[in-house]
Amino acid sequence: MGKIFCIIGKxxxxxxxxYKRILEDKSLGLKQIVSYTTRPIRAGEVDGIEYxxxxxxxxxxxxxxxxxxxxxxxxxxxxxWNYFTVDDDQVDLSKNNYLIIGTLVxxxxxxxxxxxxxxxxxxxxxxxxxxxxxALEREKKQESPKYEEMCRRFLADAKDFSEENMKKxxxxxxxxxxxxxxxxxxxxxxxxxxx
Numbered sequence: 001m002g003k004i005f006c007i008i009g010k011x012x013x014x015x016x017x018x019y020k021r022i023l024e025d026k027s028l029g030l031k032q033i034v035s036y037t038t039r040p041i042r043a044g045e046v047d048g049i050e051y052x053x054x055x056x057x058x059x060x061x062x063x064x065x066x067x068x069x070x071x072x073x074x075x076x077x078x079x080x081w082n083y084f085t086v087d088d089d090q091v092d093l094s095k096n097n098y099l100i101i102g103t104l105v106x107x108x109x110x111x112x113x114x115x116x117x118x119x120x121x122x123x124x125x126x127x128x129x130x131x132x133x134x135a136l137e138r139e140k141k142q143e144s145p146k147y148e149e150m151c152r153r154f155l156a157d158a159k160d161f162s163e164e165n166m167k168k169x170x171x172x173x174x175x176x177x178x179x180x181x182x183x184x185x186x187x188x189x190x191x192x193x194x195x
Contacts, residue, residue: 001094001118002093002094002097002098002118003093003097003118003120004033004091004097004098004100004110004114004118005030005097005098005099005191006100006101006102006106006111006121006122007019007022007100007102007122007124008101008107008122008123009123009125010125010126010160011135011150011153012126012132012134012138013125013126014177014183015101016050016101017180018180018183018184018187019101021184022099022184022188022191028097028188028191029096029097030096030097030191031096031098031099032098032100033085033091033098033099034048034050034052035083035084035085035086035100035101035102035106036052036053036054036082036083036084036086037053037054038055038056038081039076039083042142043142052086059071062086067087068084068087069084069086069087069109069113070084070085070105070106070109070113071083071084072084072105076146076149076152077146078146083103083106085102085106085109103160104160104161104165104166104169104171120194121169121171122175124175124177125174125175125176126176126178135154175187
């Protein structure tokens with residue numbers, strides 16, 4: 001039976017970069033699970049790569065069809081944005097191992113859906129001052145920076161990834177992102193030990 005490795009962590013911890021680098025490591029043979037969102041596409045993102053970008057109606061159609069595994073709704077300063085995972089035939093655990101990016105909440109729901117022995121967390125951590133600097137630099141590069149939303153996300157992370165929530169989710173292994181090459185090597189070794 002295959003595994004689903006779920007990269008989670010607070011905003012601006014390097015999840016997207018680490019995710020892409022891990023996927024590029026052909027020695028792991030991991031397949032990508034692309035989540036869905038109703039939020040606007042950011043500069044540099046590609047539909048079907050970072051996310052499947054969809055409308056509210058498309059989200060509701062998937063939900064009505066019973067395909068939504070988990071959904072998170074955020075009341076942002078720009079309106080409601082939804083992020084969700086869909087059972088859309090991307091996953092065949094009899095043949096492959098997978099990689100997905102998510103939140104603590106999505107990890108728990110995906111684990112409930114596929115099973116505790118199948119879904120493995122990879123929790124990325126970065127010191128808060130470094131995270132805030134990274135978030136600000138990323139937002140500055142956007143055509144229409146959304147600084148209020150950046151701040152909301154940063155503050156929400158403290159609650160979402162509280163010690164209590166981490167303990168309830170059973171996450172005790174932490175990958176600290178101080179150096180990109182080092183954390184990549186550490187995660188690759190960990191994944192190889194699990195498959």
